[in-house]
Amino acid sequence: MSCFSDFAVLSDEKFNSTMVVFSEKDRILIENLYELKGYGTKRLIKEFPTKCWKLRALNKLLTKLKDTGTTDRRPGSGRPRSARTASNINTVNDLVLSQEDAPRSHRTTRQIRRETGISQTSVMRIIHEDLQLKCLKRRRAQELTAANRLARLSRSKQLLLKFSPAEVDLIFFTDEKVFTVAPPVNPQNDKVYAPITVKKCDVTAERLPRTRSTFSKSVMVSLAVSKLGCTGLIFVEPSVKVNGAYYRDVLLQKEMLPAIRSVAGELFVFQQVSAPAHRARETVLLLGREIPRFIGPDLWPPNSPDLNPVVYKVWGVMQERVYKLPIKDIRELKQRVIKAWSAMQQCVIDKAIDEWRKRLRFCISAKGRHFEHKL
Helix, strand or coil: HHHHHHHHHHHHHHHHHHHHHCCHHHHHHHHHHHHHEEEEEEEHHHHHHHHHHHHHHHHHHHHHHHHHCCCCCCCCCCCCCCCCCCHHHHHHHHCCCCCCCCCCCCCCCHHHHHHHCCCCCHHHHHHHHCCCCCCCCCCCCCCCCHHHHHHHHHHHHHHHCCCCCHCCCCCHHHHHHEECCCCCHHHHHCCCCCCCCCHHCCCCCCCCCCCCCCCCCCCEEEEECCCEEEEEECCCCCCCCCHHHHHHHHHHHHHHHHHHHHHHHCCCCEEEECCCCHHHHHHHHHHHCCCCCCCCCCCCCCCCHHHHHHHHHHHHHHHHHHHHCCCHHHHHHHHHHHHHHHHHHHHHHHHHHHHHHHHHHEEECCCCCCCCCCC
């Protein structure tokens, strides 16, 4: 037992001595005391007990000082690089970056490991330390065709000219959204941890599967926001298909337009997105009769949630609050949505609307392409 204990103590001492790393200030101090005052290893340890210097490490450092006249590391010393060579760095550089005129042609670190045989750790070190690259998170966006980009560009210019900053305050921005009982999840971050000794097959069945109802119950809500004020939440009746007739007869004439008039009177501008029910001929004719000014489907940019304050701000804030905790049923879902909307501050909406003209300018400068990564 004593032999084993002695061996353990010696092993720990050897391990700790090899782990000592002298800072630059420590090296300068040791050099000066050795050369000017002749301090040896034992005297250095005695004079500086708080430094936790080890006898073996000091002996090695002083021997190097005697032999070379310095404690600095010699250029080229240490284990030679086997993976992070110039050739491998160039290879990783070609694979990790998209080629010119070929977006998304890059490889992931795992794909690079499989193609080159370089370990994933070395690939990551080459990317961050040798190539000095940083990781940018991709975000979801609607696909834009050439016609979409051209329409976004031309209509953004028209909207920017048509509505001055003062007139933007009169616009009521509208949209509909579906909230489901099952929350949206990011599978990339949905992980389960277990002790290292436990096999995956031994983990209980309730922990690993991420279950979701085939048809999750949901509610659809509609609203309108402006700097003049906002409407309340308008819930679409369950199992109702929002076609042109329902949108005109119920959502617009019975709910939304009366709510807007109660806030702003007749002095307002009405905006709607380019959904089929919105751009139906009867809907456009109705809005032309009922509202002196409205942004119709011939003026609103297509596929542009990034230009609607309700979409790029309001829904995101509400969704974060609604899904903060698990939801049991449809009744609780409706209560969460109502509570999230009642907690929405007007200053948040005002700030989002103030960004609208700025976003139009970014859309123009991007030639109708996606621009949110530039904000």
